[in-house]
Amino acid sequence: MTENLRMPPQNLEAEQSVLGSLLIDKDAITKIADVLTPQEFYKDGHKIIYECMLELYGAKEPIDLLSLASKLEGKKQLENIGGRSYLANLTNAVPTAANVAHYAKIIRKKAILRKLITTAAEIHEMGYHEDDEVDKLLDEAESRLFRISEWFLKPEFSSIKSLLSEAFDRIDELHKEKGKLRGLRTHYRDLDRKLAGLQKSDLIILASRPSMGKTSFALDIARQVAIREKAGVGIFSLEMSKEQLVDRMLCAQAGVSLWKLRTGNLSDREIPGQESDFSRIGHAMGDLSEAALYIDDSPMSNVMEIRTKCRRLQAEHNLGLVVIDYLQLMEGRVGYSNPDNRVQVVSEISRGLKSIARELNIPVLALSQMSRQVEQRPRSIPKLADLRESGSLEQDADVVMFIYREEMYKKDTTRPHIADIMIQKHRNGPTGTISLFFDENTVSFRNLEQKIEELEY
Structure with missing residues (x-):
């Protein structure tokens, strides 16, 4: 019984810190837009807010309290997320946007843990499909786990400076071993x-x-x-x-x-x-x-x-x-x-x-x-x-x-x-x-x- 009542992995403070960072710094969105998706937020209201922020960013509109509230109101979602007062409180959740990428990593980690729990439950249920071919069940189970791995290991940019440093070491080694x-x-x-x-x-x-x-x-x-x-x-x-x-x-x-x-x-x-x-x-x-x-x-x-x-x-x-x-x-x-x-x-x-x-x-x-x-x-x-x-x-x-x-x-x-x-x-x-x-x-x-x-x- 206790096991069933356990809370899924989540960090609402990190979610609020990300959203607050995006409201107080117009450039913060560029640091996380390509690595963090709305689905990775735990709280439904936060998913809605972040999705609207991405839409504003995509339309090259400012991400501020006025624009965001207007966007949410137009989608009839403003009251669902807690109203204008909740948006205003988000700006007080974090003093600076400097750590927005770190907060985003915390959110992603919790989302992946939740996905593992969900996938494990699905695989557990698949084990009772006695009429299905075992090799197909194994393939499907492994495929689902691998998709989580692919999702987690998103590629990141490398600076040309770091790549050139590695290239020099590689070329120098080749030169020494002509x-x-x-x-x-x-x-x-x-x-x-x-x-x-x-x-x-x-x-x-x-x-x-x-x-x-x-x-x-x-x-x-x-x-x-x-x-x-x-x-x-x-x-x-x-x-x-x-x-x-x-x-x-x-x-x-x-x-x-x-x-x-x-x-x-x-x-x-x-x-x-x-x-x-x-x-x-x-x-x-x-x-x-x-x-x-x-x-x-x-x-x-x-x-x-x-x-x-x-x-x-x-x-x-x-x-x-x-x-x-x-x-x-x-x-x-x-x-x-x-x-x-x-x-x-x-x-x-x-x-x-x-x-x-x-x-x-x-x-x-x-x-x-x-x-x-x-x-x-x-x-x-x-x-x-x-x-x-x-x-x-x-x-x-x-x-x-x-x-x-x-x-x-x-x-x-x-x-x-x-x-x-x-x-x-x-x-x-x-x-x-x-x-x-x-x-x-x-x-x-x-x-x-x-x-x-x-x-x-």
Whole structure:
């Protein structure tokens, strides 16, 4: 009983202080108009007063006792808020308007606490909807809580002076470490030179037609980042199982044929100067077991679920990179987009993935399908317009890369086993094409120089 009679979080004195500040200082409204809404006030009368003040401000009219009373009277709300005497008393609630922003923060904090209480009660009630799908209820519950978080974390302006100070420190650090990549090293030499590594907060789209090797390339990058850069990597595989991914990474790390592994035809005899397949696999297992690689092969995932799992990974395992294979298999959030409109769904997904990259300050590598129209052109060379189902992918992405292997279209090619990585969008750097060697046996990519050295040896 006592619990039910508890007063919701509120601070009427702070509300009166804000309203009084706005009445005694014509410039005070500019400090809070974009961060405080009428709905965040607890007392209904205060909501009405503040809403009228915002209307006066929007109409470029003065916010004073006379104008405000006239506005409220015109809306037949003057008596509801306590009359002219209450407005007059507000001016005595605070001696100066200097702390108006601080009072506004107090009001917002109390409003968020009330919203948490309301949302918790709604989620409590949802728990009794036994006929609904549990995953949908979880998604809706998480969505409601996340909306409170988004509401609370309103962005604020930063002065150019403070930003320049940060920029100088960053530039000075880069100057001291000439030649060192600013981003996360992939260990593909030419790719790292083009991108300066995978940059924090970047959304990177890797696209190709089927069987070009985009999953293999993404796994190679993830594997090398985890093993050689000691960074945590989260892989969300919506197409292939965990077992399939592990087999691929084992073979790529060991340099052993994937087909041999799948058919059990691994050699166990040592040849002078050459390890057996089993020995290589054993060493590869040792390397991979020490890597901070985490795989989720849930077949039906949406941005909210991936965001939640990424937050947990970052908190527990120093997350440095997220890989998603592939985004067209993701679902839109329940109630946020029409599931029958894939363009709308993919647009929501691309915005969500960019939001994850920015929030967690890590690169997100998302694989994407391409439309069939690329194969109707003479050389089938991909373009940005070939990104399937959404132009928003091109807009939201910081980097867009395509994989092109001429041998897939031209059997008598003079460039067998060569894969071109075409960087066709690079928001903060150069575009261009780099070439890698594609090993069909291990289903992995290597630097061309590395493969040439192996052949010569």
